[in-house]
Amino acid sequence: MHKITEKERLNEEMTRIEVEAPLVADKIKPGQFIVIRMHEKGERVPLTFYKKDKEKGTVQMIFQKVGKSTTELDTYEEGDELLDVVGPMGTAADIEDYGTVVCIGGGVGTPEVFPVAKALRNAGNEVIVISGFRTEDLVVCESDFDKGCANEIYITTDDGTYGREGFTSDVLEELIADEDTSLDLVHAVGPPIMMKVIAEITEEHDIDTRVSLNSIMLDATGMCGSCRVEVGEQMKLACVDGPEFDAHKVNFEELMQRITMFEEQEEEAMERWEEENGGCCR
Numbered sequence: 001m002h003k004i005t006e007k008e009r010l011n012e013e014m015t016r017i018e019v020e021a022p023l024v025a026d027k028i029k030p031g032q033f034i035v036i037r038m039h040e041k042g043e044r045v046p047l048t049f050y051k052k053d054k055e056k057g058t059v060q061m062i063f064q065k066v067g068k069s070t071t072e073l074d075t076y077e078e079g080d081e082l083l084d085v086v087g088p089m090g091t092a093a094d095i096e097d098y099g100t101v102v103c104i105g106g107g108v109g110t111p112e113v114f115p116v117a118k119a120l121r122n123a124g125n126e127v128i129v130i131s132g133f134r135t136e137d138l139v140v141c142e143s144d145f146d147k148g149c150a151n152e153i154y155i156t157t158d159d160g161t162y163g164r165e166g167f168t169s170d171v172l173e174e175l176i177a178d179e180d181t182s183l184d185l186v187h188a189v190g191p192p193i194m195m196k197v198i199a200e201i202t203e204e205h206d207i208d209t210r211v212s213l214n215s216i217m218l219d220a221t222g223m224c225g226s227c228r229v230e231v232g233e234q235m236k237l238a239c240v241d242g243p244e245f246d247a248h249k250v251n252f253e254e255l256m257q258r259i260t261m262f263e264e265q266e267e268e269a270m271e272r273w274e275e276e277n278g279g280c281c282r
């Protein structure tokens, strides 16, 4: 069992939890993820780690409420226990001194990008963070990047209520157009459509780009194949071969189709859970 040592609702959609998982905290590296199971009847939920504390033996995640399992997870409070916290899963992000790296996070992709940006900065890179949200109320993690792990940070909101109005890709295009800045690598995590647009822009300008793919994972150990993605015309498993891949080789169209393939069952599961729980509590 893994006790929840902290829980903080960051906004209407996103919650930060810290859980006891000493073995995971000891081993997990930027870019890797964990899989949680709340209880015996719970499904396996992959979440990227956001922060870790080896001494306390804890890992933190920020999750967005999108359906049954994440809504149920949000009913857990400090002191409650999760049945399983399994990890580290997936491959770690390559961390080297590349030069100038742009780290892009879209929505809940921002906390996922945080440990990677920090490690890249520690490795000597100039790190530019671009982080995009739909609206001001959903902005998270801005102060993390202020604390010495980004040289520059740009926040965008789709509706212009905070930071710059527009998309993360608009800022990226401005940086590319700026003759004083030369970009060596782009690392992007967010909705597939954002990663697709970023990949198209950087391919045109020949800038190495990697993305972290959130395809649907069931066992997350390479056994079930549900997270398969086409990368460079080869079939890869996001859970064990990724989740990070060369953005210019990813078939985003297929990814976008596959992540919606269980929509009907997901809606049914949510409705059933709401009926059983009066829409709110565990």
Ligand code: FAD
Pocket: 033, 044, 045, 046, 047, 048, 049, 061, 062, 063, 064, 065, 066, 067, 068, 069, 070, 071, 108, 112, 213, 214, 215, 216, 217, 218, 243, 259, 260, 263, 266, 267, 270
């Ligand atoms: P559902 O109603 O079941 O599904 C809603 C949508 O969530 C689906 O359409 C699908 O796109 C996605 N989804 C559902 N089940 C899965 C699954 N088993 N695996 C992947 N996607 C699924 N979310 C966060 O909020 N924070 C994170 O740090 C984070 N990291 C992730 C890292 C990886 C490697 C992967 C694969 C996913 C990550 N996700 C993260 C997405 C998160 O796993 C899903 O939002 C969650 O499983 C949805 O479950 P649900 O029952 O609440 O929603």
Ligand code: MG
Pocket: 043, 067, 068, 069, 266, 269
């Ligand atoms: Mg689900």
